[in-house]
Amino acid sequence: MEFAFILLAFACGFGAKLLGLPTLIGYLAAGFVLNYLGFESTDNLQNLANLGITLMLFSIGLKLNVQDLLKKEVWLGSISHTLLWVTVVNLTLTALTYFGLSVFADLDFYTHCLLAFSLSFSSTVCIVKILEESGEIRTRHGKLAIGVLVMQDIVAVLFLVIATGKAPTVWAPLLIVLFFIKPLWAKILEIVGHGELLVLTGFMLALGGYQLFELVGIKGDLGALVIGMIIATHVKSAEMSKALMSFKDLFLIGFFLTIGFSALPTLDLLITALLLCLFIPIKFVIFFKLFLMLKLRARTSYLASLVLSNYSEFGLIVVALLVSLGWLAAHWLVIFALAVSFSFVVTGLVYKTSHNQYTRYKEALKHFEKPVRLKEDIxxxxxxxxxxxxxxxxxxxxxxxxxxxxxxxxxxxxxxxxxxxxxxxxxxxxxxxxxxxxxxxxxxxxxxxxxxxxxxxxxxxxxxxxxxxxxxxxxxxxxxxxxxxxxxxxxxxxxxxxxxxxxxxxxxxxxxxxxxxxxxxxxxxxxx
Structure with missing residues (x-):
């Protein structure tokens, strides 16, 4: 069965490549085709998907400077966007209910807020893959987008703690010790050399951080991110990131396939998902205006807003939780999976020509810039x-x-x-x-x-x-x-x-x- 997954993933990814599309679009299509053909997701595929996400977050940590998160354009931009987005989308959903769209008829005000909150997150998997493929993960707009994603992950962890009532254990404060044993990590990295032991060390650190945070009642993916951030300043962090890249990309194929396995759509659910995708330009406009208000350049604001304009796989987790609590009907999980998939396709296609877009419209876009420049933009x-x-x-x-x-x-x-x-x-x-x-x-x-x-x-x-x-x-x-x-x-x-x-x-x-x-x-x- 796994061979069928690999074969179709290759065929669809290869087809997307021939059409000039991002390969992740092909992997998404492969998941839906496999689902349509009657295949079901396996534990092995799910484990590969989870491992890919863990390695991805660890790799992000390896490239992340903690000081970047403390910049106003990152933390204030992220929080402000969430608040504005939830307000705008909630009002829009309420209006759609008022006009008699049946799919929204059974949702009350609080459910609208939770659904809007689920749509507020941007996809870490999709964005990181696009930025890495375009070589822009360390650019000004790339680092801004990654910083916003990390802030969203922190908000996500807080939400899960509140919604599930699962608080971290009393041992959680001991995680601070990880920062004090940084010299030990540095010594280990110096000794392991440059071969397969360096790759194995990366796996050990990523999975070890995941398990350690899970043991104290905190989302494990956040642990992989934190461990990566701790050793990010080491001279071997870039080499380790490159060594893990192929493994991460391969395992993430499993993640894109699992989205297609989530459910098969009906026509009504498909139309609803497409309707939710009509909100994506609103997400772009809010990000763009906020970044400009925070004195970022038009180009940085445009490119960062463009790549952040999609829905997140974390939204699937939130919607699944809402379904399990009885706050949403089960068909919303299908709708959201489709909306996330469509948003990946939109981002992959639109961002491919992002630089030419900015060149074409830069004179109009630069009219919105603030006259004062941030230090990084001089x-x-x-x-x-x-x-x-x-x-x-x-x-x-x-x-x-x-x-x-x-x-x-x-x-x-x-x-x-x-x-x-x-x-x-x-x-x-x-x-x-x-x-x-x-x-x-x-x-x-x-x-x-x-x-x-x-x-x-x-x-x-x-x-x-x-x-x-x-x-x-x-x-x-x-x-x-x-x-x-x-x-x-x-x-x-x-x-x-x-x-x-x-x-x-x-x-x-x-x-x-x-x-x-x-x-x-x-x-x-x-x-x-």
Missing amino acids: YVQPAGAQIIVVGLGRVGKGAYSSLNSMVGGKVWGMDADPIRIRRLKEQGFQAMVGDGEDVDLWENMDLSNIELVLLALPSIEDICNITEQLKHANYIGKIASIARYEDEIQPLLDAGSDKVFNFFTEAGMGFAEESLRLLPTINTVEKD
């Missing part, structure tokens, strides 16, 4: 730069060091991760925080003296987007980019790169050339 001018290296991972950092040894202070580095930039500055790098896909950044930068931009990024989509933004900013210099695979070279050239280097081929050639210098007696063959 542009830095790379003084004296003639070369900019975008993306300061291993490849970009190596490129920067080589160029710096040749041209000195004429080279600057740029990366969207402020923590990485801070560390590199301490090492003497000329580096600035910046998202290369931000057309505002390029348009506000003096590009007249910039002769070369190197795009050392892992995602071909990111490189193509940045090339497009440079064109919009009237950049006339040269662009060089990195390709990981042979079939990526031509698309990058077509997008506007003047030179594309195959990462593995060029690394091999460089390795060979450097090694030959050890043998000066060997004559090299001159090419014609």
Whole structure:
């Protein structure tokens, strides 16, 4: 039976890929098809889904800075959105009941509030997957979206405690000890090395945090998130996150399949779910207006609001609880599962062209900005730069060091991760925080003296987007980019790169050339 799940998940995911859609849409479709064909979810599939969510939250923790949660745009934006959303949706549902829509006729005021509350959450699984696939999880808008999701998770845990009457045990305060044994975590990570033991350590920490929080009566997923946050400052946190990524993505396929197994819809339930999806633009508008009021830039507000405009898998948990308590009829679980699925599809499709959307409408959107800029949103001018290296991972950092040894202070580095930039500055790098896909950044930068931009990024989509933004900013210099695979070279050239280097081929050639210098007696063959 599990083979049938894998086969159909592959077929639907592959089909979505061919159509240019996010693969998660294919996995959602596979779940509904399997349900229609009479298959049922298994314990193994559910365990894989749960493991995927746990690893995902642990991975979020590894990339999360606690100080980000203390920013006003995160905690105040999240709480304000929940209150405004519940008010607006509750009034709308009441109006729909007044106009005689039968599906809402049996719901009273308090049930409307609870249903609106269930719809207020955004999907951690969907959003993180979209941001990771687009390489934007460490960007300004990506970190803002993740911060809002974490705040929503905290609210979710509090709600479950109140609704179920299940309070944490008297041992829960002892969890504070986890922060004081941080040096122990650091020592363990230093010893485990870089191989399979590092991956096993990640599993141990994620599942250990889950079980520990469950033992004291707190939602286990929150434990995985907290443990990740504790070790996030360690130098190996990024390496561990990358090592766990494939496992996490594979297990999360089980989660998307389980949504399809939740129930089969009737036409009435399908229409109701689509009706609930009509509220998604309202969610976007509320987020967008709130972020602007909190002095965020229009681009940051637009992209963060766009990716947050969906419904959450946690809403299924809330609705299931309301059904078990007799506050909602059982068919609402089907409606909500459909609405969540549809919202994933909407976000996946709409966010795919988000940067081009902003470029098209940015003049209108920027009219809503506040004149005062937050500290993180003030542009830095790379003084004296003639070369900019975008993306300061291993490849970009190596490129920067080589160029710096040749041209000195004429080279600057740029990366969207402020923590990485801070560390590199301490090492003497000329580096600035910046998202290369931000057309505002390029348009506000003096590009007249910039002769070369190197795009050392892992995602071909990111490189193509940045090339497009440079064109919009009237950049006339040269662009060089990195390709990981042979079939990526031509698309990058077509997008506007003047030179594309195959990462593995060029690394091999460089390795060979450097090694030959050890043998000066060997004559090299001159090419014609």
